Amino acid sequence: MARTVWDSSVGKKTVMAISGLVMLLYLVAHMIGNLKIFFGTSEFNHYAHWLRTVGEPFMHYEWTLWLIRVVLVVAVVAHATSAYQLSRRDIRARPSRYVHKKPGSSYATRTMRWGGIILGLFIVWHILDLTTGTVHSGGFESGKPYQNVVDTFSTWYGNVVYIVAMLALGLHIRHGFWSAAQTLGAGSRTRDRALKTVANVLALLLTAGFVAVPVGVMTGVVS
Numbered sequence: 001m002a003r004t005v006w007d008s009s010v011g012k013k014t015v016m017a018i019s020g021l022v023m024l025l026y027l028v029a030h031m032i033g034n035l036k037i038f039f040g041t042s043e044f045n046h047y048a049h050w051l052r053t054v055g056e057p058f059m060h061y062e063w064t065l066w067l068i069r070v071v072l073v074v075a076v077v078a079h080a081t082s083a084y085q086l087s088r089r090d091i092r093a094r095p096s097r098y099v100h101k102k103p104g105s106s107y108a109t110r111t112m113r114w115g116g117i118i119l120g121l122f123i124v125w126h127i128l129d130l131t132t133g134t135v136h137s138g139g140f141e142s143g144k145p146y147q148n149v150v151d152t153f154s155t156w157y158g159n160v161v162y163i164v165a166m167l168a169l170g171l172h173i174r175h176g177f178w179s180a181a182q183t184l185g186a187g188s189r190t191r192d193r194a195l196k197t198v199a200n201v202l203a204l205l206l207t208a209g210f211v212a213v214p215v216g217v218m219t220g221v222v223s
Contacts, residue, residue: 009089010183012082017180019079024173024202026072031209037222038212041146048145076123083116112175115168122165129158153217162214170207174199 006012033051037044054064125135130148133140137158138151152158177199181187187195216222 009086012086013179013183015078015082016086017183019075019082020176020180022075023072023079024177026068027169027173027206031206034213035209037146037149038216044146044149045144049143076120080116080120083113087113111168111171115172118165118168119172122161122168125161126165149213150217150222153214153222159214159218163211166207166210169210170203173206174203177202 004011006015033047036047051065052062059067128134129136129152130145133142133148136148136151137155138148140148140151153162178195181195181199213222
């Protein structure tokens with residue numbers, strides 16, 4: 001039964017929608033946590049430490065954090081796999097490109113594929129930069145996330161990579177939230193305008209919230 005659902009286009013779109021919403025919930029929480037950097041070193045570092053102790057003493061140190069990471073990895077892999085397979089299926093069904101762009105298609109719709117690739121590459125860079133410190137520009141110090149963030153956004157390329165990725169994220173969310181709502185049956189003639197508004201507001205708030213951090217470092221508000 002599960003195999004039959006997965007093999008269908010509807011099943012793949014449903015997997016994309018659910019995994020996308022899981023990642024969206026994480027992004028909202030992650031953005032709120034990031035904004036704590038504006039309250040100073042102690043507040044931000046305490047928040048980073050708290051993430052590793054959530055659920056204690058029932059959960060061991062970092063167990064909750066690793067559980068969240070596993071769920072996110074599953075969501076990302078499911079989202080990317082279903083998107084790729086749907087894309088290949090669409091190409092096989094329409095081997096010749098349209099001469100004219102589809103009427104009414106937004107810039108976000110037309111760039112969803114490239115936006116997903118940009119975000120995938122960004123996730124790898126982001127982990128190597130601020131989680132493992134492998135490509136970190138300064139002297140990466142475990143347990144000092146505030147300083148590590150400041151180091152990253154004190155370089156021009158760190159800002160460019162992050163801001164470009166966040167703009168791609170905004171476009172991805174704007175179209176993705178709308179598509180997920182339609183796939184899961186939430187759309188209707190009476191709710192479509194409200195859903196589009198929610199998609200636009202979410203995309204704007206998340207983009208602005210994430211971009212605020214590098215801008216804060218660049219302007220000296222965060223130092």
